[in-house]
Amino acid sequence: xxxxxxxxxxxxxxxxxxxxxxxxxxxxxxxxxxxxxxxxxxxxxxxxxxxxxxxxxxxxxxxxxxxxxxxxxxxxxxxxxxxxxxxxxxxxxxx
Amino acid sequence: xxxxxxxxxxxxxxxxxxxxxxxxxxxxxxxxxxxxxxxxxxxxxxxxxxxxxxxxxxxxxxxxxxxxxxxxxxxxxxxxxxxxxxxxxxxxxxxxxxxxxxxxxxxxxxxxxxxxxxxxxxxxxxxxxxxxxxxxxxxxxxxxxxxxxxxxxxxxxxxxxxxxxxxxxxxxxxxxxxxxxxxxxxxxxxxxxxxxxxxxxxxxxxxxxxxxxxxxxxxxxxxxxxxxxxxxxxxxxxxxxxxxxxxxxxxxxxxxxxxxxxxxxxxxxxxxxxxxxxxxxx
Numbered sequence: 001x002x003x004x005x006x007x008x009x010x011x012x013x014x015x016x017x018x019x020x021x022x023x024x025x026x027x028x029x030x031x032x033x034x035x036x037x038x039x040x041x042x043x044x045x046x047x048x049x050x051x052x053x054x055x056x057x058x059x060x061x062x063x064x065x066x067x068x069x070x071x072x073x074x075x076x077x078x079x080x081x082x083x084x085x086x087x088x089x090x091x092x093x094x095x
Numbered sequence: 096x097x098x099x100x101x102x103x104x105x106x107x108x109x110x111x112x113x114x115x116x117x118x119x120x121x122x123x124x125x126x127x128x129x130x131x132x133x134x135x136x137x138x139x140x141x142x143x144x145x146x147x148x149x150x151x152x153x154x155x156x157x158x159x160x161x162x163x164x165x166x167x168x169x170x171x172x173x174x175x176x177x178x179x180x181x182x183x184x185x186x187x188x189x190x191x192x193x194x195x196x197x198x199x200x201x202x203x204x205x206x207x208x209x210x211x212x213x214x215x216x217x218x219x220x221x222x223x224x225x226x227x228x229x230x231x232x233x234x235x236x237x238x239x240x241x242x243x244x245x246x247x248x249x250x251x252x253x254x255x256x257x258x259x260x261x262x263x264x265x266x267x268x269x270x271x272x273x274x275x276x277x278x279x280x281x282x283x284x285x286x287x288x289x290x291x292x293x294x295x296x297x298x299x300x301x302x303x304x305x306x307x308x309x310x311x312x313x314x315x316x317x318x319x320x321x322x323x324x325x326x327x328x329x330x331x332x333x334x335x336x337x338x339x340x341x342x343x344x345x346x347x348x349x350x351x352x353x354x355x356x357x358x359x360x361x362x363x364x365x366x367x368x369x370x371x372x373x374x375x376x377x
Binding site: 006027028029030031033034037038041042045 | 160162163165166169264265268272
């Protein structure tokens with residue numbers, strides 16, 4: 001048993017209630033239960049979290065870096081998509 | 096030589112107040128009222144945790160994977176933290192001692208840990224078999240000690256029981272995975288259980304002095320949960336597709352200082368530094 005034949009799992013930690021789970025890293029583990037144990041032992045030793053997610057790295061569908069151009073660049077010159085053209089009345093706070 | 100010092104009245108008042116506060120600072124250390132049987136119990140609880148913590152620490156850098164390395168180190172550190180609390184409580188009753196003195200300046204015959212925790216790590220399966228057998232017992236014991244009539248015992252147990260619940264779950268999961276794994280992992284787990292099985296009866300031994308401590312509500316009676324313990328083992332072993340090892344001649348004596356040769360070697364490593372460099376500081 002070396003750990004090298006164990007699948008890789010991505011680990012997400014919720015730091016406190018109300019916040020979203022954030023990706024913190026990955027662990028190797030033989031199955032989902034052990035993946036949670038390993039995630040707990042590796043990433044929440046210093047009280048970093050209140051909730052843990054693990055998901056098999058293989059199950060994550062990622063965008064293709066070679067297609068970054070067509071995926072992301074079209075948005076670059078469309079500043080009108082940012083809500084910056086509205087006048088906000090002074091009375092409205094917290095925006 | 097020189098004129099008498101000019102004494103300011105304010106200084107005198109301040110000195111008086113200060114001296115008043117310091118009164119008794121050099122008296123003998125505060126000694127809590129505990130009898131020998133209670134102190135022995137704290138030493139047993141502390142030594143179990145300390146020795147197993149040290150054993151788990153031996154895996155540091157040698158575990159099958161970095162994740163398992165961290166799991167074992169975490170468990171070891173939990174246990175050493177628990178030992179600090181138990182031995183600290185015992186030390187309060189022993190003049191001039193602290194938890195470090197008890198951990199590093201006692202010899203083999205003075206240690207009261209059960210024999211199971213001093214057993215060598217063997218392979219990963221043997222380590223996990225030992226952890227499974229011990230953590231299951233320790234968890235059941237601590238659950239009961241959260242209701243001890245001794246407040247300090249209650250508080251330390253309440254803090255430790257959550258850590259040990261996790262140790263028990265993790266070790267059980269490994270027993271299941273190795274037992275219900277490959278032919279080799281099942282054989283290794285069966286061997287690991289076989290090695291440690293004969294040390295189970297010691298966990299349920301109750302001496303006359305202990306009987307009295309149980310009656311006073313300070314100690315928990317392990318005999319009350321022996322059936323639950325055996326059932327818990329049977330459940331996990333069934334899930335792991337493993338047969339329980341045949342009962343062997345039980346080996347007792349750790350609580351009275353009769354240890355296997357393994358403990359001396361463990362202590363030599365653990366105690367070397369503080370004994371060689373008594374003034375060493377972090």
